[in-house]
Amino acid sequence: MGAIGNVLYYTFHPFELRAILQWKVWHNPPHERNEKDETETQKICFKFLDQTSRSFSAVIKELHPELLLPVCVFYLVLRGLDTIEDDTSIPLETKEPLLRNFKDILTKDGWNFDGNRPEEKDRELLVQFHNVITEFKNMKPAYQAIIKDITDKMGNGMADYCRKAALDDASMKTVEEYDLYCYYVAGLVGEGLTRLFVEAEFGNPALLKRPHLHRSMGLFLQKTNIIRDIREDFDDNRRFWPKEIWSNHVDQFEDLFKPENREAALNCSSEMILNALEHAEECLFYLAGLREQSIFNFCAIPQSMAIATMELCFRNPALFQRNIKITKGEACNLMTQSTQNLQVLCDSFRIYTRKIHQKNTPKDPNFLKISIVCGKIEKFIESIFPSQKAEEIKRQVTGELTKEEQEQKQADDESKQDIFFMLAMMGAVIFMVAFSMMFVAWLMGARFDLAWQEIKGGIKFNEPEADHSEL
Amino acid sequence: MSAKKRTLELGNVMVVGGCGFLGWHIVDHLLNFPSETDPSVALPKPQGDARFEYPTLASRYPDYKAKVSVVDLRTNNNRLPGAEYYEGDITSAESMLKVFRAIQPDLVIHTASPSPIEASKELLHKVNVDGTRTLLEVAGGERGDWGGKCKAFVYTSSSSVVHDTESNLVNVDESWPLMRGKRQKEYYSETKADAEELVLKYNRKSPSGMVTAAVRPAGIFGEKDTTLTHKMVEHGTQASSTVLKMQLGENNNLFDFTYVGNIAYAHMLAGSRLLATYARYESGQGGPLDHERVDGEAFNITNDSPIYFWDMGRAIWALVGRVVEPDQVWALPEGLLGTIGGIAETVLGIFGKTPRLTRRQVRYSCMTRYFSIEKAKYRLAYLPVVTVDEGVARAVGYVIEEQQTTAGKKAL
Numbered sequence: 110m111g112a113i114g115n116v117l118y119y120t121f122h123p124f125e126l127r128a129i130l131q132w133k134v135w136h137n138p139p140h141e142r143n144e145k146d147e148t149e150t151q152k153i154c155f156k157f158l159d160q161t162s163r164s165f166s167a168v169i170k171e172l173h174p175e176l177l178l179p180v181c182v183f184y185l186v187l188r189g190l191d192t193i194e195d196d197t198s199i200p201l202e203t204k205e206p207l208l209r210n211f212k213d214i215l216t217k218d219g220w221n222f223d224g225n226r227p228e229e230k231d232r233e234l235l236v237q238f239h240n241v242i243t244e245f246k247n248m249k250p251a252y253q254a255i256i257k258d259i260t261d262k263m264g265n266g267m268a269d270y271c272r273k274a275a276l277d278d279a280s281m282k283t284v285e286e287y288d289l290y291c292y293y294v295a296g297l298v299g300e301g302l303t304r305l306f307v308e309a310e311f312g313n314p315a316l317l318k319r320p321h322l323h324r325s326m327g328l329f330l331q332k333t334n335i336i337r338d339i340r341e342d343f344d345d346n347r348r349f350w351p352k353e354i355w356s357n358h359v360d361q362f363e364d365l366f367k368p369e370n371r372e373a374a375l376n377c378s379s380e381m382i383l384n385a386l387e388h389a390e391e392c393l394f395y396l397a398g399l400r401e402q403s404i405f406n407f408c409a410i411p412q413s414m415a416i417a418t419m420e421l422c423f424r425n426p427a428l429f430q431r432n433i434k435i436t437k438g439e440a441c442n443l444m445t446q447s448t449q450n451l452q453v454l455c456d457s458f459r460i461y462t463r464k465i466h467q468k469n470t471p472k473d474p475n476f477l478k479i480s481i482v483c484g485k486i487e488k489f490i491e492s493i494f495p496s497q498k499a500e501e502i503k504r505q506v507t508g509e510l511t512k513e514e515q516e517q518k519q520a521d522d523e524s525k526q527d528i529f530f531m532l533a534m535m536g537a538v539i540f541m542v543a544f545s546m547m548f549v550a551w552l553m554g555a556r557f558d559l560a561w562q563e564i565k566g567g568i569k570f571n572e573p574e575a576d577h578s579e580l
Numbered sequence: 581m582s583a584k585k586r587t588l589e590l591g592n593v594m595v596v597g598g599c600g601f602l603g604w605h606i607v608d609h610l611l612n613f614p615s616e617t618d619p620s621v622a623l624p625k626p627q628g629d630a631r632f633e634y635p636t637l638a639s640r641y642p643d644y645k646a647k648v649s650v651v652d653l654r655t656n657n658n659r660l661p662g663a664e665y666y667e668g669d670i671t672s673a674e675s676m677l678k679v680f681r682a683i684q685p686d687l688v689i690h691t692a693s694p695s696p697i698e699a700s701k702e703l704l705h706k707v708n709v710d711g712t713r714t715l716l717e718v719a720g721g722e723r724g725d726w727g728g729k730c731k732a733f734v735y736t737s738s739s740s741v742v743h744d745t746e747s748n749l750v751n752v753d754e755s756w757p758l759m760r761g762k763r764q765k766e767y768y769s770e771t772k773a774d775a776e777e778l779v780l781k782y783n784r785k786s787p788s789g790m791v792t793a794a795v796r797p798a799g800i801f802g803e804k805d806t807t808l809t810h811k812m813v814e815h816g817t818q819a820s821s822t823v824l825k826m827q828l829g830e831n832n833n834l835f836d837f838t839y840v841g842n843i844a845y846a847h848m849l850a851g852s853r854l855l856a857t858y859a860r861y862e863s864g865q866g867g868p869l870d871h872e873r874v875d876g877e878a879f880n881i882t883n884d885s886p887i888y889f890w891d892m893g894r895a896i897w898a899l900v901g902r903v904v905e906p907d908q909v910w911a912l913p914e915g916l917l918g919t920i921g922g923i924a925e926t927v928l929g930i931f932g933k934t935p936r937l938t939r940r941q942v943r944y945s946c947m948t949r950y951f952s953i954e955k956a957k958y959r960l961a962y963l964p965v966v967t968v969d970e971g972v973a974r975a976v977g978y979v980i981e982e983q984q985t986t987a988g989k990k991a992l
Contacts, residue, residue, distance in 0.1 A: 463832055466888055470905050471898035474631075477969035480891040484834050488886060488950065491751040499755040506757045 125438020132441035136448065138171040139403040153240040154181055161188045161231050164414070168407045175309050176404070178244060179252040183301060185234065185241045186215065186260055192235055194267045198226040201275045208268040212261040214238075215245050215253075251308050259301035266293030280362075281351035284384065288328065290349070291335070295327035306404055313398035322398070325391035326408065332385035333415040336378065336422055340366070341432050354380050357474075366429050372472075374429050379473050382423050386465075386482045389416060390489045393458065397451055397493060409447040409454050417443055420461045424468045455490045462486045586642035588852045591731075594685035596670060596715060597692030598650030599658040601804050602736060602797075605844040606689060610648045611662040613638040621660055623803050624981035625974075631899065632977040640965050641845055649683040652692070658804070670711035676718040680726035687851045688719050690779075691736040696768035697807070708771035713778055720786020729788040732854035733779065734847050739798035739836070739880060739951055740766060741773040746943055748833075753952040754796075754878055776878060783876035784861070791858050791875035793850045795843065798882045798951050802840030802975050809896065809975040816897035824897060825904055827890050827911045829946035834886035836950040839971030842964045846881040849960040850874060872959055879956040883964045883971070886950035895969070899976040914946040 119126040142155070158166045158181050169180055193199065193207055203224065207214075214220050220242055222235040234241075245253065270290065273279050281287040303323040306312030316322060335342075335349040342349060348362060358377035359365055365374040392412050399405045417435050422428050435443075446457040466483040469476055504511060510518065551557065593610055597603040608615050615623050616636050626632045648663040655665040668679040670692060690712065694703050712735070717723045719730040742756040743749055745765045749756075758777075764770045776794045783792040801808040816824070853874040861867060868874070894904050921939040956962040966974070 466891075467831075468906055469891070470903075471891075471894040472903045472905070476898065477887065477891065477895045477972060478967075480887040480895075481885045481968055484886045484888065484950075487834060488751060488884075492952070495751060497748075497750045497752065499753065499757070503757045506759070506763065 119438075122436075122438060125436055125442075128438045128442035128445065132445050136445065139406065140171055140173050140177070142170050142177065143174075150240045150243045151178065153237065154178070154185060154244050157185055157188075157234050157237075157241075161185070161234060164411065168410055171403055172407055173309075173311065173401055173403045176305060176311070179248055179256070179305055180302070180407075182241060182244050182248065183256050183259075183305070186211075186245070186256060187263065187298060188231055189235055189238060189241070190260065190264055190267060192225060192229060192231045193222070194271060196225050196229050199224060201271060204271055205268045208264040208271070211264040212257050215242060215257060215260060218242060218246075252305060255301055255304045255308065259297050263293060263297045266297070280348045283353045284351050287349070287351040287353075291328045291331040292324060295331035296324040297327070299323035299325075299327035302408075306399065306401075311399065311401040311404045313400065316395065316398045322391050322395040325388040326395050326412070329385060329388035329392050330411055330415050332381070332388070333418050336381050336385060337418055337428070337433065339378075340429055350377075350381060354384065371426055375424055375426060376473050376475070378422060378428055379424065379469075379479060380475050382419050382465075383475050383479050383482055385419060386479075386486070389458065389462075389482075389486050393451070393455060393486075393489060393493070396454065402448075405451075406448045410444055413443045413447045413454060413457055414440065416458055416461045420464045423465050424470065424473075452494055455494060459487060459490055588642050588644050588848050589855075590644060590646040590848060590851050591686035591855065592649070592684060593646045593687045593689060593851070594649045594651060594679075594683050595663075596651045596688060596690045597736075598663070599652040599655055599665075600691060600693075601802075601806065602800065602840055602843060603650070603652070603691045604658040604660070604804060605802065605840045606691065606847055607648055607650055607660050607663050609637075609641060609841070609844045609848060610644050610646045611660055612644055613641075614660050614662055618661055623978055624985060625977045626981050629977075632973050634970050634973060637841060637966070641841070642848075644848065649679075649685065651679050651683075670715045671706055673714050673718055673723045676715060677724055677726050680718055680728070680730075684726075684728040685719075685730055687732045687734070687855060688715070688730055689734045689736075689847050689851060690715060691847075693736070693772070696766075699768075701767050704768055704771045708768075709774045709778070712775040716778060716782050716792075717786070719788075720782065720790045721788045722786055730790050731788070731858040732851055733782075733790055733792040734850045734854065735776060735779040735792065735794045736847070737776040737779075737794040737796045737878060738769060738772045739796045739882075740769040741776060741796065743769065743949070745769075745940060746947075748948040749950065750948050751950060751952045752880075754880060754955050780876050780878060789858070789861060791854045791861070793854055793874050793876070794878040795846050795850055796878055796880050796951075797838055797843040797846075798880065798949070799835065799837040800840055800843055801837055802971055803978040805840065805975060808837070809972075809979055812893055812896040813900055813976060813979045816893070816900045816902050821902075822910075824902055825908050825910045827909050828917050828942055829889075829914045830911060831888050831890040831909075833889050833946060833948040834950050835889040835892070835948070836882040836886045837892055837968055837971075838882045839964070839966045839968065839974075841966050841971075842883060843881050845965060846879065846956060846960065846962050849962050850879065853960060874959055877955075877959070879960060879962075880951040880953050881956055881962065882951050882953050883968050884953050884957075885964070885968055887968060889945055889947075892972070895972050896976055899973070900980065914942060917942045 144152075147155075155170070158169060162169075162184065165184060169184060170177070172180055190208065190211055193204060193211075196204075199207075207222075219239045221238050223232075225232040225235060245256070248256075270279060270293065281290060300320065300323055303312060303316050307314050307317055339350065343362075343366065350362070352362075355362060355365065355377050357380065358373040359370055364370050365377060396405065396409055396412070399408060414435065417439060421433060421435055425433065427433050443457065446453055462483045466480060469479045469483075473479070503509075547555075547557075590610070595603055595606050595610070598607045613636070615621055616638055649666060650663050651666045651668045651670075653667065653669060655667055659665060664683075666679045666682060669675045670690075692707065692711070694707050696704075699707075714723070716733065718726070719733055721729065741758050742752060744759045744763050758773045760770065760773060764773070776796075779792045779794055782790070784790070799808070857868055857873075857875045897904060917937070918939050921937050921942045925938055953962065
């Protein structure tokens with residue numbers, strides 16, 4: 110979109126423009142990087158963070174100083190792994206040991222890798238990977254151990270997957286395989302981050318006792334990406350939608366993209382979205398366990414983006430034709446909503462849940478299941494932020510008053526008494542004044558007895574008129 | 581899911597109202613689902629249609645060990661092989677003493693109630709309040725010796741006891757107060773609340789020390805239901821497409837609909853917990869802890885998955901071939917319809933008739949009404965087994981197939 114296009118667009122979408130301005134003007138980062146004191150290698154790490162991540166770099170850079178570098182390095186390590194895994198030009202014999210041993214590379218001073226094909230976009234990160242290694246080794250040992258452990262698990266998971274892709278067939282067959290893949294590429298990140306948060310005392314330790322919660326955090330994001338990127342992945346010859354789901358709607362995976370199968374493809378995407386939405390409740394549960402604002406923002410922003418993306422993809426035929434994205438204005442609005450507190454975030458989850466529900470159609474075989482999952486999200490939000498309280502209803506039934514109401518009532522009674530007293534005083538003064546004036550008038554010879562008789566006899570207003578008629 | 585299936589031992593069970601809708605399902609459970617093994621009592625179900633395919637109930641609910649006797653006013657309909665049937669009237673102590681002498685129950689499950697829509701106020705009071713009192717007193721041994729001791733009593737109450745028919749109920753739990761007197765605008769619910777109080781207060785008060793509990797289902801539906809599913813299918817097949825597209829309110833209001841089998845299951849869980857509690861008291865052990873107590877308690881029972889009110893109707897209509905797409909919906913505001921309903925009620929009221937659209941119906945279709953079942957989950961270990969969508973397929977399949985069979989019979 111050119112500049113003129115932008116002007117036109119925002120003229121007709123003023124709310125989006127407002128959201129963007131609000132975010133730019135009013136958002137105060139909870140923490141800011143102190144660039145002055147950064148070492149050369151730290152600067153290089155942040156430069157790579159900007160280059161490799163579109164969505165995460167901004168939130169990472171606002172993290173609490175305690176976790177700023179650990180999370181940045183963690184991200185770059187995973188990005189390095191990913192760059193090796195994604196590169197189809199590297200033969201399995203080279204790739205597999207690299208992935209499996211990546212955890213040891215993290216402590217090898219000066220290690221670099223230039224075996225990526227030139228078009229690989231994050232190639233440069235691996236060429237200069239020694240900077241990441243230097244920073245890794247500067248971290249607290251507890252953080253190092255966590256990152257190393259996750260790198261080990263993820264590297265092996267990826268190696269298994271690449272091996273299967275090279276020798277057999279890597280397309281997902283069952284939903285279980287699909288979940289497992291998402292766990293390796295995203296669920297593990299959730300585990301690593303959670304361990305870092307708890308280690309730094311920014312998260313409730315109970316989060317580690319409920320691993321399904323951080324697993325859901327990762328899976329919800331990954332599944333959202335997989336659903337949104339269906340067209341792009343298909344064009345790149347990658348398939349992540351499990352056969353167990355798409356085979357309910359079409360015979361061949363390719364059929365999803367044929368115009369004549371539009372309805373079937375939409376129903377298939379609904380089933381995929383239904384599967385992803387089942388994690389939403391646990392994501393909110395997880396977010397309730399975070400104790401530090403910058404950590405909350407860091408976790409909440411991607412989650413709200415994900416549910417908004419689900420809403421955009423839901424029953425949207427464009428999903429199968431091109432890459433669809435939420436607008437910049439919507440994204441800014443979501444970021445504002447995700448950087449306050451859990452209740453505000455829940456409100457935006459509820460809004461998107463209802464938008465999904467309002468597009469749900471009875472001709473979809475999963476119509477009721479989608480209604481159920483939306484209802485579950487709403488019910489969960491209600492359970493953490495109840496809108497009705499039994500105590501209030503009980504008081505209504507018994508007619509009993511709350512403490513505040515009682516105080517209010519007492520105050521009201523007192524002020525009523527004051528007003529009554531003042532009125533009485535005023536009445537007394539008026540009476541006294543009137544009486545003394547009448548007394549003075551009487552002393553001076555006023556004939557009250559005549560006036561009294563006149564009042565008793567009735568005042569005759571029509572007398573002058575009668576006189577006229579006689580004339 | 582669970583590797584090992586549970587077994588619930590319930591002893592000698594007497595199901596009062598066992599020929600009714602819920603009663604029949606309770607008996608079917610207790611007998612381990614003859615409806616799935618005995619063709620003579622199989623439930624009608626469309627064949628060769630994937631939408632109506634689902635796993636058996638017996639494979640998912642627990643195994644029950646019980647001797648089953650049914651007491652009902654009339655026992656000609658809804659009979660199942662394996663149970664013994666007795667005719668009896670709960671409003672008569674003599675009649676009840678007679679069946680108790682014959683059955684000698686350990687556990688009474690009381691589901692009998694007149695239809696909330698058709699019955700008169702007098703009948704509702706007579707059966708629900710007086711009948712329940714008589715049944716309790718006979719079971720507890722207060723009305724004379726019938727030769728045994730009943731240990732536990734489960735009463736089917738209703739979630740409507742906390743509802744004034746107008747307010748929204750959002751994730752309401754059992755700490756909600758009962759709506760009585762002027763606040764309760766539905767007489768049926770008033771009698772259910774009276775009866776529930778009688779039952780819960782009678783806990784451990786009778787000569788036999790019988791323990792009691794109440795189950796409060798919300799929005800019951802399922803095979804053989806003559807209200808919700810039946811009416812919705814009827815509307816879905818008969819209404820014009822214009823009428824079908826009309827919607828009162830925004831349809832953001834969540835509503836609890838509960839599959840009858842889950843409700844039946846909750847009765848058995850309550851019964852089994854009560855029997856265990858009774859044994860504890862009998863053996864002189866201390867009673868249960870307050871937060872684990874089942875005796876003297878009421879439990880909300882739902883599917884734990886409220887859905888948007890109009891989605892229920894649309895799902896049912898789609899199953900009978902009438903799809904209403906979201907962009908075809910004609911959403912009418914509640915305020916406007918409330919007024920129209922009011923006018924219709926007044927005008928038709930003059931002629932002594934009830935209009936097709938009343939204010940209460942308008943309010944019901946626009947209200948939020950769902951419950952928390954945390955108490956039942958924790959104390960009864962209750963979890964819904966059949967989901968709402970499967971329940972809907974079961975209930976609608978039953979109606980469709982039954983209508984076809986009756987139509988076929990008529991044609992012959």
